[in-house]
Amino acid sequence: MTTELAMATEAPSAKATGGSDFAQLSRRIAAEGLLDRRAAYYTVRITLVGLAFVGGWVALFALGDTWLQLVLAAVMAVVFAQVGLLSHDLAHRQVFSSRRASEIGGRIAANLCMGMSYGWWMNKHTRHHANPNHEERDPDVAPDILVWSQRQARFATGVAKFIGRRQAYLFLPLLTLEGLNLSFNSFKALRSPTMKRPFLEGALLVAHFVAYFGLVFAALSPGKAFAFIAVHEALLGVYMGSVFAPNHKGMLMVTPDMRLDFLRRQVLTSRNVRGGVLTDVLMGGLNYQIEHHLFPSMPCPALGRAQRITMEFCAEKGIPYYEVGLLGSYREIFRHLHRTGEPIREAG
Template identity: 50%
Template sequence: MTSEIVAGLRAAQPSPVGVTGARGSEYGELGRQVRHASLLDRRPGWYCARIAVNLGLLAAGWAAFVLVGNSWWQLGIAAFLAVMFTQFAFIGHDAGHRQIVSGRRASNAVGLLHGNLLVGLSFGWWLAKHNRHHSHPNQIDRDPDIGAGAFVFTPADAGRRRGLGRLLTSYQAYLFFPILLLEGLNLHVASVRELVGRRGRLAVVEALLLTVHFTAYLAAVALVLSPVRAVVFVLVHQALFGLYMGCTFAPNHKGMPILARDEPDFLRRQVLTARNIRGGRLTDLVFGGLNYQIEHHLFPSMPRPSLRRAQPLVRAFCEARGLAYQEAGVLGSYGEVLRWLNEIGAPSRHPGRENRLVTAGNLVGLAPRLRTSQGARE
């Protein structure tokens, strides 16, 4: 894992592996159109302004925390800080893909400061994991984001569950949002656990930044709040942080076709497994640009403010080639995620029930979506 983390920091985005032949030239043509429109040009001014605003809001939040003092009104500040932590995580995500600056060291510095220091998450651990996801989205045994954990996303993983795990899988669609309340704490624990066994200068830097974050965070809470209010504040803050994070990442791929093996080319591998979220500028802000998941996966280094401009170009390109371009509203996207989780868990609730998940070639999906994907490939 340590070598993967170092490699991830050296190569902040996957290359379009497998882009060869006639289909490979399609991605090359799309890339030329995107570059011609200057959509891959860095936007440092935009990011400087966004980071400055975020820092100002964070400072205002902690100032309000001190001024309000030992009061239950602090729970409102906990909710506000949960939003700000997620907004900082979005900047760390963009830094990991070198959207802000092209240099590796500068990108890593931004990522470490936002991830480890400001949010309390290991940037190196997350980036190594995230790069594997980008290289093989929704691919069984290769995408860590669909590996069995609190939720399972494939019939095979569901079939292996026993005891309490099987019971949780049975009702995972109903437990989806409640379990997301634990995601913030899970990310913190995973970050610390990953750093425990690591060696080298990067591990030391990450550990020091995490130590500063947790020390300052817990000291502030302990000094201002009574023990009971302090515990409740931390629980509310971390629960809402996890819920917000989970709600912005889950709609991107969950409920989309799962690949049993690599698609033959980068373009189809990225488009068929991603879902965009329809909306306006507010949606862009709330989702941190992840609502343009198709464009982001095709061009990971594209700066966040350019994704909206790239969308009509990419959509038209896909439609001209009969390639399914999936979009949904915010509520509709959550509905698709929940339907998928429910279908995966249904056989555990009703033994002997036939699973409505169908398989064709190397795609696994719900029948209506699968037909759309098949038609796009014929």
């Protein structure tokens, strides 16, 4: 940890600053109206994604039984990922202020259209937001398959220990299985006591997969159908992983002994990704990860303006604010994965 980062982890008291640092930043953000709903934006976005989703299934039958369907499978991977990103926004109540409307929309998008449990993902993602990159509390950095810190690597067992030796090289291949992992965990979570509406979620998941497999096998011969599904699932996993991994992987890992207030906990563990409109679209606004973690209900189109305010505020407070290009973020992730696996390699 650098001296600058170490100093930033020692947050000043609220009494010394006349209110917490986050409260001061929040007032600036609210004064700009950046937390207001953006109905027009989400109407257009939902319409475009919905048309792409329906159009993809129409194209499946229009193309017929041809290997060109594998191109469509790749396109549909992108469309499904965009549905997933919309589910994310719905879960954070960026689209609707009503919890009920958000849950209805989220279950339609996630369970019915994408085949991922909204309730399972919501529970997992809420815990991640509360403690990003916390070695013991963030489910996204649990050492189940990969290890995310050298501390985890020293105690790694089973699959994590086996993969951890070469995890930087195996990361992308493993992402091809992420779509299957999301579906598997979605069905597994139906038995969890934390699942609020297991029968509804289960019914929607079954409806999704019956329709998905039914349409693919109705349009294509068995060989082409299996190839379509394999390409679609693999590229969906890579796309989703490539969107979410740059946000935190390779950033500060939080241990129980660290003292971090809310603002520093979110800023120091998050990485923003530079880019233009295309990056915003492909990443669904998650390239503004710092602002998203500070203000989860902030609509996507407000994040750019919020970034400028947050950067200025962090500079005033001496808080390191990190932003890098997309390719640079991937380089940092691979280096981090290789470095964290070092204790396992050294152990032989």
